[in-house]
Amino acid sequence: MDLFSEQPPDYVPLADGACWLPGFALPVMDELWSCVAQHLRIYPPQQMQTPMGYLMSVTTSSMGDWGWVSSANGYGYSAVNPATQQAWPPIPPVILHLASAAALKAGYAGFVPDSCLMNIYQAGNKMGLHQDKDEKDTSQPIVSVSLGIPATFLFGGSKRSDKTQKIPLHHGDVVVWGGHSRRFYHGVAQVKPAIHPLTGQQRINLTLRKAR
């Protein structure tokens, strides 16, 4: 075995049903970015307010039957864009297929998301530790796809005080969590300034979920 035949891992187990799939989405990234860029021109991302009255660091847009929303009324899913009261556009097939394939690779067959949340991170933006608990069916996993500049994903446990694993996510990486890890706390560390040839000075994360 010579040094030059070492390949990067394509499946990295995290904990209790979660895994990191480095570069899993790379074959479709140009098509993915074209869908996302077009979407963001038509559905400009908005800065949501938390129930406690703070502004979120990231800006947000959605695709699919259900978009994730936050306001003084709480967190949840809405069939319409709160800024326009119009329905969200459908999730493009390339994104649906990618999400199902990543879930299958992670051990979750038959994943069909009905919600695609887009979080846009500029340099300095972050996401505090939180649990995804607004979905009805927690037997369905979460699939997260990274585009653009890198970020450190923080993956903890079922308690907010649990130690977090630091995952360096790059363009084309996918993370899947389900099973016991479905409710684990997770977040994103402050994003450092960088340039990506496709997305420029930003990171876009797609979070695919079965909301209802």
Added chain:
DNA sequence: AAGTGGCA
């Protein structure tokens, strides 16, 4: 608490 601020 998808948040901030205090202390190290």
Added chain:
DNA sequence: GCCA
């Protein structure tokens, strides 16, 4: 960074 960790904790509340």
